Amino acid sequence: MNILFNILILGIIFTPLFGFILITFVKKTDFNALRIIANLTGIITFIEAIILLIFYNKLLCLFQYVFVFNWLNYTQLYFTFGFDSFSLIFIVLSAFINCCCFLACWNNYLKGESKLFYQSFLIQEVILHLVFSVMDILLFYVFFESVLITMFIIIGIFGSRERKVRASYMFFIYTLLGSVLMMLSILFIYFYVGTTDYLSLLTVDFSHNLQKILWLTFFFSFAVKVPMLPFHIWLPEAHVEAPTVGSVILAGILLKLGTYGFLRFSLPLFPYASIYFTPLVYTIAIIGLIYSSLTAIRQTDIKRIVAYSSIAHMNLIMIGLFSLEFAGIEGSIVQMISHGLVSGGLFLLVGVLYDRYHTRLIKYYGGVVQVMPIFVTIFLVFTLANMAFPTSSSFVGEFLIFMGTFNSNMIIGFFATTGMLLGGVYSLWLFNRVCYGNINLHYIHFLKDMYSHEFFIFIILLFVIMLIGIYPVFLTKILDIFSGNILLLIINNI
Structure with a gap:
């Protein structure tokens, strides 16, 4: 059973990646093969996520199905990812919405660029699943920002109107600049504590003043993604210029990254500052x-x-x-x-x-x-x-x-x-x-x-x-x- 779970866990990450590789070897003009591969990949990933959710032990508050890899030998940086009920629910939601997006494009030839479109969506699905499962705040930041690249391509190339390039740059710049302070705070946490492992940081008692500073830096990053005023300007522009399925994935999943970050990091790591x-x-x-x-x-x-x-x-x-x-x-x-x-x-x-x-x-x-x-x-x-x-x-x-x-x-x-x-x-x-x-x-x-x-x-x-x-x-x-x-x-x- 453990072997089956390990296969399913890796499958959630690598099935969309495998679909991306398959599409790479398909001719650009073979639209039928492209859409079949994309839809089958989405369905298989969704089924894997559902199976994991069914067999997830709902009575435990700990992370389950945890994988740990030493990222750099001479540091305390580890590639750690696992699932709790919160992250697993959003992985299921991500896989489900991606399935709907692929099916919605069944008759849409996407200006002859279907190959790049499906590749962008599949890579984005991989990144989103990593965001929801990673248990290291440094790697969370890496995947959190990596979503910008694929969404930039989806809006800028496959947008439906003339202002799509402007909208893609606005989306990219707003969300990237908002996260710069969080990156500096993560580096500070690493040198202050000696690790960026999420479970280890839950045991650290930051001083009240330090909590306030760190909370504010995380707040700016997550508030842009929500979005909260006055960081909301990019969202209507991005939605209007994005293709239909781009708007679906933006509203269905990407906006949740901000609230996910607040609930996963800001509230438990900086409780005093959250109340303050x-x-x-x-x-x-x-x-x-x-x-x-x-x-x-x-x-x-x-x-x-x-x-x-x-x-x-x-x-x-x-x-x-x-x-x-x-x-x-x-x-x-x-x-x-x-x-x-x-x-x-x-x-x-x-x-x-x-x-x-x-x-x-x-x-x-x-x-x-x-x-x-x-x-x-x-x-x-x-x-x-x-x-x-x-x-x-x-x-x-x-x-x-x-x-x-x-x-x-x-x-x-x-x-x-x-x-x-x-x-x-x-x-x-x-x-x-x-x-x-x-x-x-x-x-x-x-x-x-x-x-x-x-x-x-x-x-x-x-x-x-x-x-x-x-x-x-x-x-x-x-x-x-x-x-x-x-x-x-x-x-x-x-």
């Missing part, structure tokens, strides 16, 4: 939540509305994390997963419209229900899920976040709920303007409603969203030990 700076996080998150919701209402591009919606939801997640309550932390993790599914589905729906009518400006739409009734039905369900309608996964996540936030600070809870009420405004207004009203015959034609592979993607996404919304226990059971352990680490190290 909680008012700062609350203030920025509340302003970001309300500002992005109001900004979404006045947008004319469908993708920009969904992008600002993502900023609002990610700031709500930050409020839940820093409530420092069990319900708030667990609700934030559930909401991270839910946002990856719901927001990814919304971007895919926008992509369906763009493929048919080659515009994302709302003024050109209207009466879509008359020509695409199946699409509109699915769009309605995803819109309700984005509003945290009961029986959706977002309802579970937001309910737990509000429960934890009201227990921690009722004023912040009031502003958080008020901000999310605005989500119903821009969500329903977007749906109404696109789907109902008089049909614009100059732009809206009777084209194919929904292809079979598109319908399959949305049905699978909705099944998972509804499953979490109706029976969340199967997910919260996996996360209970981790959420409780984070609180214990904070309490014991203050």
Whole structure:
């Protein structure tokens, strides 16, 4: 059994890498072979992740399936990676969303550059799985920043509009500069403690003043990825210019790297500073939540509305994390997963419209229900899920976040709920303007409603969203030990 687990662990990392190598030897013009290899690679990786999650011991708070390699003989730097419930859940989410992205490109020839596109996505999947499994903060930083390279290629080359190069540079520069201070702090930690091993650092008692300095340097890096105000400017631009599946992976996984970093490193390593700076996080998150919701209402591009919606939801997640309550932390993790599914589905729906009518400006739409009734039905369900309608996964996540936030600070809870009420405004207004009203015959034609592979993607996404919304226990059971352990680490190290 241990041999099987070792094969599965290595498979999660090396299966996408093997797919990348196979694609390298396929002709650039053989689109059929390229898409088959990419889809099979994604499915196999997802199955491996699911098997590991099924056999994961949910009663242990320790890391499981740990691998340790000596990285440099004359240093205390080791290549260590392993899984706990938190990291394994996000590896499953990453593998699942990549499967959806590969399938969504089934009929898309990607301007004749399918080979580079699939290679970029497969390498990105390898890097993401390493980010979620590495147990060394120096190597975490390496993989954390390596994601920029593949996303830079995806936006800059496969973007849909003229400003794609500008958007890719903005994404790259914003996120890279935000991480410079974290790199300096990691080097300081290495010389101060003598190691960058995560488990070893959990036992180190940093002084209160040192915690404040280190927390701030990590904060700037993770806040850009979330994104929090005023570091959010790159996100709407990147979403609008990225290809559809680029937006899906950006919203579904890459935005979670920031909140993952806060929960994995900032809270347990610097508990005193996390409590000290909680008012700062609350203030920025509340302003970001309300500002992005109001900004979404006045947008004319469908993708920009969904992008600002993502900023609002990610700031709500930050409020839940820093409530420092069990319900708030667990609700934030559930909401991270839910946002990856719901927001990814919304971007895919926008992509369906763009493929048919080659515009994302709302003024050109209207009466879509008359020509695409199946699409509109699915769009309605995803819109309700984005509003945290009961029986959706977002309802579970937001309910737990509000429960934890009201227990921690009722004023912040009031502003958080008020901000999310605005989500119903821009969500329903977007749906109404696109789907109902008089049909614009100059732009809206009777084209194919929904292809079979598109319908399959949305049905699978909705099944998972509804499953979490109706029976969340199967997910919260996996996360209970981790959420409780984070609180214990904070309490014991203050």
